[in-house]
Amino acid sequence: MTQHPRIVLLHATTVAIDPIQSAFRSLWPEPELVNLLDDALTPDRARDAELTEALIARFVSLGRYALSIGADAILVTCSAFGPAIEQMAREFPVPVLKPNEAMFEAALEIGPKVGMVATFAPSIITMEAEFAEYAASIGGDATLTTILVEDAMTALRAGDTEAHNARIAARIGELDGRDAIMLAHFSTSRAQEAAQAKTAVPVLSAPSAAVARLRTLIER
Secondary structure (H helix, E strand, O other), X not given: OOXXXXXXXXEOOHHHHHHHHHHHHHHOOOOXXXXXXXXXXXXXXXXXXXXXXXXXXXHHHHHHHHHXXXXXXXXXXXXXXXXXXXXXXXXXXXXXEOOOHHHHHHHHHHOOEEEEEEXXXXXXXXXXXXXXXXXXXXXXXXXXXXXXXXXXXXXXXXXXXXXXXXXXXXXXXXXXXXXXXXXXXXXXXXXXXXXHOOOOOOEEEHHHHHHHHHHHHHHO
16 A cells, blocks of 8 residues: 555545545645546436436446546545445455445434434435444444435525525434434535534534445555
């Protein structure tokens, strides 16, 4: 392993880039970060109820490109492409990390009753399935309650971060009584402070947890 590993960040939307870059700057600034973006993936994913084989193949091809440019690890920042990420993890000789698996672990360390705030509807099915799979792998009777705040994503894509954060914060009380609340996407991490101000339940975001997990994988 080189002293400064090359980590490819695989994005399906531009709004995920700043949060993960910020997390790396704060927690692990040494790696060489490469941003690989196909911002047509998100609208194309939204058109279909299921993740199609064509989209899986397209996503995996981006991962193969990341390997071709010398990636020491790949971190996917979009939560709507779980099966494609799993295929890369099986086939690739470097660590491939889903965006939310480290956050799942952190939430279940707090308690079994978990809430989740999503802003992109097509991601919910895959994220809930991944959460259930992870929870089953560690035992116990975890439950997940998800709310969708779709108008928050609309605001963020229009460049209104303040409205995005406020809309999430306004709904966070619906998840009171859970042990932990997860902000489903890298893009929603912007709302962590505003959301936490509205609830006593710990509010978790994905980027910081993902950076910490990836550092462990690379440096072990």
